[in-house]
Amino acid sequence: MTALTLAPATVAARAANAFPRPRVGRLTRRLGVAVAALAAALAPAVPAMAQSVAITNARVVTLSDAGTLANATVVIEGRRITAVGANVSIPRDATVIDAGGGWVTPGLFAPAGRLGTVEVGAVDGTRDDQVSGEAAGFSAAFKVSYGVNPRATAIPVSRTEGVTRAAVTPVPGDSLFGGQAALIHLRPAADAVFKDSVAMVVSLGEAGARRTGGSRGAAMGALIRALQAADTIGPLDLTQRWDGPIPRADAEALAPVVRGEIPLMVQVHRASDITQTLKLIERFERLRLILHGAAEGWMVADRIVRAGVPVILDPTANLPASFDRLGATQRNAARLIEAGVTVAFVPAGSDSHLPHLIRQSAGNAVANGVAWEEAFKAISLNPARIYGVERELGALDRGKLADVVVWDGDPLEVRTNPTHVFIEGVATPMTSRQMKLHARYSDLDGAPPFAYRRPE
CATH class of the missing domain: 3.20.20.140 (Metal-dependent hydrolases)
Known part of the structure; x- marks a missing residue:
């Protein structure tokens, strides 16, 4: 099994890296990057493949008869939830996400x-x-x-x-x-x-x-x-x-x-x-x-x-x-x-x-x-x-579609953020256009993006 912990800082870093700054003078490379980006934007969305995932060390809000479970694990295999509980078997090929005591809820x-x-x-x-x-x-x-x-x-x-x-x-x-x-x-x-x-x-x-x-x-x-x-x-x-x-x-x-x-x-x-x-x-x-x-x-x-x-x-x-x-x-x-x-x-x-x-x-x-x-x-x-x-x-229960969210705290508190979002077992990107724009323009003291540089 593979261990994985994705902190909010890592998510922010990924968003910040979403727009690499091209080097001046490399016109061919810039054009190649631009064409590739345009092709990616216009290409049909290809759904990611679901995988085996085990979310451990979590406060799990099931909304089922099991109620809310402390120090529990949620196992996802393919598109569905296969196990929820404190003592469940984790598949050998599963990616393990340590929630660090955070909350796990239905989407x-x-x-x-x-x-x-x-x-x-x-x-x-x-x-x-x-x-x-x-x-x-x-x-x-x-x-x-x-x-x-x-x-x-x-x-x-x-x-x-x-x-x-x-x-x-x-x-x-x-x-x-x-x-x-x-x-x-x-x-x-x-x-x-x-x-x-x-x-x-x-x-x-x-x-x-x-x-x-x-x-x-x-x-x-x-x-x-x-x-x-x-x-x-x-x-x-x-x-x-x-x-x-x-x-x-x-x-x-x-x-x-x-x-x-x-x-x-x-x-x-x-x-x-x-x-x-x-x-x-x-x-x-x-x-x-x-x-x-x-x-x-x-x-x-x-x-x-x-x-x-x-x-x-x-x-x-x-x-x-x-x-x-x-x-x-x-x-x-x-x-x-x-x-x-x-x-x-x-x-x-x-x-x-x-x-x-x-x-x-x-x-x-x-x-x-x-x-x-x-x-x-x-x-x-x-x-x-x-x-x-x-x-x-609507609930975390065996057999249901794996719409699962991992939070760094109580999800009804405004300062809480998701760290992982799964939809039908697929880990979805934790970025948006707003995040990418923030990453691009948040460093006001650094060199501006290429398109905004003044000609010398």
């Missing part, structure tokens, strides 16, 4: 956001997170997965902060429906999507009312008519004209929602709007719901529990940002979890570039009454449960 799972679909928010040409239903002729049929860029600069930023999976949720444009969400992994690869059409996004409440003439009643009525049309749609018959209240493509996309095959993710905040949303289950018996936002969810926690509906929320939201959120409080998450609701956390701020801040949100939730393990479930196991992938992800 973080961002439950909603636009990671990989927005490069520059102010530049429309770099945004693939929404569609104009009027211009496209459909909205519910929109699949955000087609626009996910696995090379988006924001992905390595979140990966180096411990995020291994994320749900990409489209934003409603000029229609109630945003479209169909997808799940992505953050491993370097040519395609990041590993599960498509995991939820149908729709906006109600104040935002939905704006899209349907200014009335909440109109928004709910439009949603009900759309679901009814989907419930009655039959096989495509080109000899007959479609006269439904929504485009046929949207009705076909909504049919699996009505059948309960895909959950309806409803963006809603006000308690009364949540109550009306939950009533949809009475009308459409197979309908599955996810509440996204739910700033006033604590007011109707008992109804949410009885309906068996999970909630995705920002646990730090405590300001009346709109009349939908007059009851916002940082105790929202604690009250919902105490009532028995399955809760997952999103970060405050940008959901396209900062999904890694979910662990800071989880830490704030702990400060406001959420138990530590429940807070960590909200950024790992619970998102996996919400999207039906908990058999493979």
